[in-house]
Amino acid sequence: MGSERPDAAKQIIINVRARGRLVMPETAGPNGKIPRMKKLVILISGRGSNMEAVVRACARDGWPAEVAAVISNRPGAAGLAFAASHGIATALVDHRGFDSRDSFDAALAAEIDRFEPDLVVLAGFMRILTQAFVARYEGRMLNIHPSLLPSFKGVHTHQQALDAGVAVHGATVHFVTPELDSGAIVAQAAVPVVAGDDADALAARVLAAEHVLYPRVVRWFVQEQVRLVDGRAVLAPGCARWLFADATDISTGEGV
Known part of the structure; x- marks a missing residue:
């Protein structure tokens, strides 16, 4: 018998640790309005050292963005633990639970969109993405x-x-x-x-x-x-x- 394929419906796992996170007061801009903090979603497959660099940058005073979530396609990716330890939402969308690249990318996009990111950041994400997925985030994925x-x-x-x-x-x-x-x-x-x-x-x-x-x-x-x-x-x-x-x-x- 071969190994059982994980149920796709069970592949999306969310972990949010927001309590205890320091929220700095925002400063009004020249027009008197408080600018909205831009949101990032970072995709990783392993440690994600570039993800760590972006997270640390976002923690600096005056930085115009926050990491809304870190998502991995591999369970046990070390970067998920790092993100969670910094109060960042994490999610797993395990590609092994899907029969095609299209179905995996659709589930991944649905998970990304929950966080309404301004920018999707790939940081050691070891998946070739479908044309439909890339088109969905055209001009806002690096x-x-x-x-x-x-x-x-x-x-x-x-x-x-x-x-x-x-x-x-x-x-x-x-x-x-x-x-x-x-x-x-x-x-x-x-x-x-x-x-x-x-x-x-x-x-x-x-x-x-x-x-x-x-x-x-x-x-x-x-x-x-x-x-x-x-x-x-x-x-x-x-x-x-x-x-x-x-x-x-x-x-x-x-x-x-």
Whole structure:
């Protein structure tokens, strides 16, 4: 006998821990109105270290967004425990309980929409999304990829970079499209390859740059400084599309 397929109706599990969370008073804007805090939903499949970076950024004074929920397609994803410990709603939509990508994506979208997010943030979410799902969140769904796109799409990007002999590697934040790792590029972080690098050493430096780059782009989005227009990312003046790192440090040019 094969393993039993989990009942799809039981795959959506919600856990909310809002009690004890500190709510800061909001400040009225120039028009006298209190601006609405923008809401994020973050999708993960594992630890979600970029999710952690965004959560920590949102905790800073004056940040214009809050993480409404963290959702995973894998039970036991370490990032769910991190989110719950920070008073953030968590949900599991286990892809193994669905007979097709379409049915999984429909259930995932229904769970996302419960939180009415302004932006959906993919942070190590290891699922290829259907065209209908991507269209539902067109222009308000971001992903970060560990390479300087369009180079080195897919997986094992750090080894791909080493095998190609490039001098500079990095990470890219882009809008999500149905074609994998092909959406409009918003911003990139450049990380040099140094003598003696292996994939793990290079990955660690790229990841450190990702943790600066991704919160920055999320902030731009919720402040309406970046938008998708005719398939291209349009940024407000002053938004630096590049972040540069040397072998040991990250030069950001601005805070996240």
